[in-house]
Amino acid sequence: MTTAAPVLVAGRPARLLFVHAHPDDEMLATGVAIAHHVAAGDEVHVLTCTLGEQGEVIPHELAHLDADHEDTLGEFRRDELRGAMTAIGAHSTVLGEDPAVGRLSRWRDSGMAGTTGAHDPRAWVRSDDERAVAAVTEVIASVAPDLVVTYDARGGYDHPDHVRTHEVTRRALAGMDEGSRPALFAVLTPRSWAQEDRDVLAVVDEVRGLGWALPTGDFPPSVVADEVVTHAVVDETAVERQVAALRHHRTQVTLGPRGTYALSNDIVARLCGREGYARLDVTTGEPLPALVPGERPPLVARR
Template identity: 55%
Template structure:
């Protein structure tokens, strides 16, 4: 990739809102950006739409938490999220959480595509669309972020909750008055970097862990795109990456982090830990990705790892 790698400038200080579906998504998909922006002095928030109740549990001693056992994984993952964000200096919120006790949520994890959990009336995908969008819009209106970040239209890998989070976040931004709209960005991965990561893994993954290595020719998730579509990136320095790694280790029900720079989910497929997070600006009205020149105009902009084009009155 030819995108310059520049650390974000904290003058002026900006308010960021990252909207994710489940605890751990924020660190897996945007952990480098969260760490880098917070350490640079910006005000960074994560809003999580569900507690991830349907996730598979990796540690055997915690198997009783699963949805098909005690069904207490959600509150446990809420604690993991809180601990993870403490490493990053990020303020965390859960949609519909009790503000007094910081427990509960308005919506439940919908599970993977075509599973019975999709039909649960409490699930994020089954929720009333207008009510869910209104809840997100209200949160944005109260917080007044300069920048909102979420998944692209494919949700990374087509998880129903991720796709739904993209759609509703975009609708919530579009529903705000024009003068109150934050800039909207979506998370992307560049295919050249994804290919380089696959080529790197066989030389570093310890065979004793029993992890699967994907072959170079195997298909990529749909959010792995032509590098030309990636217009913004934040590259972490060693301190940022160390903070991200510490945060990810807190999500131990869902993620195994290994020395050497890689991790695996419950599917035991090895993946390289990101050194940078990449984005493109999105038009909330049309859903179209904005090319770099358009993305750099006007309000607060996450461009090439720093903020550009910010009007004088935009800082906090």
């Protein structure tokens, strides 16, 4: 796994764009990298493709917001996203947001695989290819990042919106001139890290009284052989800032003791100050092999 010092591009701090499907994805999947790069003085942007309207609401007092009741969760989660991005110090854009006409987003959360949300004509998975790619391309051109970070081709865990986000982001970059095209990276977890996290969680006594279950079964598709992960951001000091941002995503995330959290499924997970990445081929979406000798990795690694 390759590590590196902070990146300077033509004498200036790096500019990074993280592309995610829903509010809170940015902190759960890439919060360490976002916090680390902001602290390093880099310019960090987050593009969110939908407002997570189909999300399951954890606090009982906010259950009325969900899609089966008031269907106002998207507006609420937009505010959560603003709070999280302010806390972490990153720039935030929602795809297709237009305050001038009162539009919060262009596309809508499609829901988990097999749910009815995907049937909505506004669903992100039903988005017109040309329009979706053009919208993401416009944001990339506006930000002019040195690199773009999103999900792998399986969307991390096969969530339809995550898969769509990967697909549209990759196609947007593939359509750009090769000489000015930012590098594309995906979040991937080394298998040894995933197993270590399960081993650690199994002995954290404090979570046993919370009613949370331990993760079991197969790892998600984003957990890969260690050698596939060519870059890492390892910064334990970033966790405090990551947690501060996650506190704003209270409809979706419950924070626990000792860097633990759970989503609406009540399965405990761990915030441990490290994230793995690999550069992707924009044509195939497949991870590229380790860097050739002398090539400088664009992601910072260890503090």
